[in-house]
Amino acid sequence: MTNTRIFFVGGLMSFRAQFNWLNPWILVPALLVSPVAQILLFAYIGRAAGVGDDRFFVVGNALNYAAIPCMFAMTFAIAGERWGQTLGLVLATPARRLPLFLGRALPVIVTGWAVAVFGLVVGSLLLGVRIEVGAWPALVLAVTITSFSCTGLGLVMGAACLRIRDGATVGNIVFLLLLVFCGTNVALDDLPAWMAAVGEWLPLTHGIEAARGLAGGASLADVSDSLLRELLTGLAYGALGLATLGWMERDSRRRATLERM
């Protein structure tokens, strides 16, 4: 019962606390305008280059942008405690770490999901991309799984921020790597082999692949392998993130660097 309360109530409180900076004046330009602008940018680049079609770029970039809230909000949910000088208090509590940090992940997954779905809907409307009504439920599931796997990566970054002070810069660099390596704008087959091999081990890659298949008329069964790989990738990053959090916490206590700015 206590763990359930920590998971839901603690997670919700942590998420609400972010609204001291994640207010509508930030939310609208950062999470609604920018993803649509990125979709339009690459869709027009694709048109100019004569590569792919608008649907290819709408799906790739909408899902790519799910990574922004998933990585940054997860990072700041943890690193923000340091800035608020409350990290020591959080880690001094006897609360179990699993519900404590996973509770913070849940609202982040929902945010990432909402951003990606918004990008898909608005991008499709603006560019005149037709996605069959019947494909949407499976597409929404693919977005959910992709948001989950990106949050796993966000957990790793949050843990790293117990040691690295400049989480915003690191977050942006990881976002750029996902943009280039995950087949967001160039299919894995067209990437150099070494880049495609790296992409196979990153979140997003298989989610984007599955979502493109679904938007193109494939059934859920057709893309189940890709979705399963995306899910497993997310679980692996999540497990790595939790393990790193534990390690960084112990190390920070030993070195007395927990709240060093």
Add this chain to the structure above:
Amino acid sequence: MTVDRVSARLRQLWLCYRLQLKILLISPFEGFLGIVFPLMFATATLMVYRVNGDQAAMAYAGLGAAVMGVWTSVTVSASTLLNRERWAGTLELLVAAPTPFSMVLIPITTAMATVGLVSVVVTLVWNRLVFGVRLEVESWPLFALGVLAATVTIAMFGFLLSVVAVRYRTAWALGASLEYPGWLLCGFVVPIALLPVVLHPISYALAPTWAVEAMRSAASGESPWGELGICLALGSAYAVLAAYLGVRLIDSARRNATLALT
């Protein structure tokens, strides 16, 4: 007397520019990321163009992609310029100083554009080494003039942006959201003719559009003077408008006692 005043003004502009450039270059977010972020987007863009292997299209995109960094460095940083001073507690000091406020802002946004200039060089070298995009330029002096025009006019746009955002507390989000639309509307990597006609007036009202056109003209051996003239006229208009609005908005913030509110 006049010579002394001009000399003092130039010294103030130079000191302000040099100090801000030092701050920006050691900042991981505005220095390092200001170069890497557009560089990676340029990479993603050229990777799309490379799929069909059209060398002419890649040269077109490679040249425009180089200027993306100037736009990023200025729009993202300039929108938060006054907020950073506000958070540091120095905004009131700057406003109260006898130096006109615009003379404080112009060297700062010019320093931001200079970081973008570094980005231009880095991106051109990157394009050559990674993608084999060779920059073939008929007239290097005119091409350099085009790059300079892009840098100066984007700095003036940043000046305007920093003033307009003075009462917007979370202006960094505004600056970040201008990044992609600017790259698209200015025709850096996509010909403007491909954009919907309704967007063309916005594209042609942006000075960097003309600067990039001037660079392309200089590179292909055509005369870039027409584009350069329009570019500099628009840049001057931004500066005049920003100076005018700057006085009005700062007066308003002082009257309402909102200057230091974070």
